[in-house]
Amino acid sequence: MIILAVDPGTRRAGYSVVRSENGRIAVLEVETLVLSAQAPLAHRIHVFKKFFDAKMSEYLVEALALETPFLGKNAQNFLKLGYLRGILLMLSDIHAVPLYEYAPREIKLSVTGYGGADKEQVARVLSTMFPGLIAPRFLDATDALALALCCVWHLSF
Amino acid sequence: MIILAVDPGTRRAGYSVVRSENGRIAVLEVETLVLSAQAPLAHRIHVFKKFFDAKMSEYLVEALALETPFLGKNAQNFLKLGYLRGILLMLSDIHAVPLYEYAPREIKLSVTGYGGADKEQVARVLSTMFPGLIAPRFLDATDALALALCCVWHLSF
Numbered sequence: 001m002i003i004l005a006v007d008p009g010t011r012r013a014g015y016s017v018v019r020s021e022n023g024r025i026a027v028l029e030v031e032t033l034v035l036s037a038q039a040p041l042a043h044r045i046h047v048f049k050k051f052f053d054a055k056m057s058e059y060l061v062e063a064l065a066l067e068t069p070f071l072g073k074n075a076q077n078f079l080k081l082g083y084l085r086g087i088l089l090m091l092s093d094i095h096a097v098p099l100y101e102y103a104p105r106e107i108k109l110s111v112t113g114y115g116g117a118d119k120e121q122v123a124r125v126l127s128t129m130f131p132g133l134i135a136p137r138f139l140d141a142t143d144a145l146a147l148a149l150c151c152v153w154h155l156s157f
Numbered sequence: 158m159i160i161l162a163v164d165p166g167t168r169r170a171g172y173s174v175v176r177s178e179n180g181r182i183a184v185l186e187v188e189t190l191v192l193s194a195q196a197p198l199a200h201r202i203h204v205f206k207k208f209f210d211a212k213m214s215e216y217l218v219e220a221l222a223l224e225t226p227f228l229g230k231n232a233q234n235f236l237k238l239g240y241l242r243g244i245l246l247m248l249s250d251i252h253a254v255p256l257y258e259y260a261p262r263e264i265k266l267s268v269t270g271y272g273g274a275d276k277e278q279v280a281r282v283l284s285t286m287f288p289g290l291i292a293p294r295f296l297d298a299t300d301a302l303a304l305a306l307c308c309v310w311h312l313s314f
Contacts, residue, residue, distance in 0.1 A: 045243055046250040071232040079226060082239015086202055087247065089240060093203040 001155065002028075004055060005065040005148035007141070008084035010044055011035055014141035015052070017059050018148040025152060027130050028059065032140040041080070049087045056095045064092045064099045065151035067107065067143075102150050107143075110150040122146050158312065159185075161212060162222040162305035164298070165241035167201055168192055171298035172209070174216050175305040182309060184287050185216065189297040198237070206244045213252045221249045221256040222308035224264065224300075259307050264300075267307040279303050 001021070007014040013035070017028040033051050035044040055061065066088060071078045092099040105115035112125045123142045126149075127133060138145070158178070164171040170192070174185040190208050192201040212218065223245060228235045249256040262272035269282050280299045283306075284290060295302070 040250070042246040042250040042256060045247045049247055069236060071235075075228040075235070078228075078232070078236065079239045079242070082236045083243030083246060085236070086240030086243035089199040090202045090206055090244065093197070093199040099199060 001063065001152070002059050002061050003063045003065055003148050003151050004052070004059065004061040005144045005151060006052065006088060007067065007143045007147065008048070008081060008088065009035075010041060010048075010080050010084065011037060012140065013048060013084070014144040015055070016141055016144040016148045017055065017061070018145070018152060020152045020156065023156070025149065027133065027145065030133060030138050030141045030145045032137065041083075045083055045087060048084055049091070052088065052091055053094070056091060056097070061095065061097060063097055063151065063155070064088060065147050066099060066101050067147060068101045068103045100151050100154070102147060102154070107146050107150040110153055111146045119143070158220065158309070159216050159218050160220045160222055160305050160308050161209070161216065161218040162301045162308060163209065163245060164224065164300045164304065165205070165238060165245065166192075167198060167205075167237050167241065168194060169297065170205060170241070171301040172212070173298055173301040173305040174212065174218070175302070175309060177309045177313065180313070182306065184290065184302065187290060187295050187298045187302045189294070198240075202240055202244060205241055206248070209245065209248055210251070213248060213254070218252065218254060220254055220308065220312070221245060222304050223256060223258050224304060225258045225260045257308050257311070259304060259311070264303050264307040267310055268303045276300075 002019050005016045013033040016030045019026045019028055069081055108117040108122060109115040112121050123139060126145055159176050162173045170190040173187045176183045176185055226238055265274040266272040269278050280296060283302055
């Protein structure tokens, strides 16, 4: 089972690709797609689409994982999140793969055993599990890796 | 100048294509894309993308017009609007056409001369301007036609 988890953002989009086989998990990628702040939003959305479309083909991704969205203080940010989620929903249909959603608390709970864990606690647990991860690149995409693992574990039971 | 105006919805998406030439406006299409309520949302988003991608190619659309989004009572509806707007933003980049946005009041004002006009008043004015429009199909997509005209008039001055 190959899972792509994405933490979308119009400036930085963290993502992770993991493979789960007979209870063993291999982290294939933990990275961040950086989108130029100078580029128009429409162009960044298009780049985002092409990037994840290619990733899904490259890895023959079998499931997409996303965080459940919530409306924060800024309605404009929520709308921009909608733009990118719309692209990911479309990609799940194009590639005919299911899309799973998990709440932030659920993700933290499944990784650290505590739903209120902060970003650093999550990163620490993940570093222990996968000592080979390269710190600077990894920290940015921690949430995406945690999300991917949460998805693997949910699908395994 | 050929303009495509879209009033996006995950169930019904009104749209209109108009051509403006030397101050004369021709209404090429005023229709509604109906998306199956039975189909998963991801599939409907994909159908929406393919439909408007094809329309833009068919008419060699030169500008996209949208209403400015606003957060109503329902955050989930706002998010779904974001999904479809994200697709339209991406299409504007794919087809390299500008995207213009107008507030509902601005659209009503430019069509009826009154920003607080209701749907029926807008439809009445449009019917007078374009007597050939077929009522049932047209009523659903009135907002999109009003939006297209608002865009034409703004770009002409």
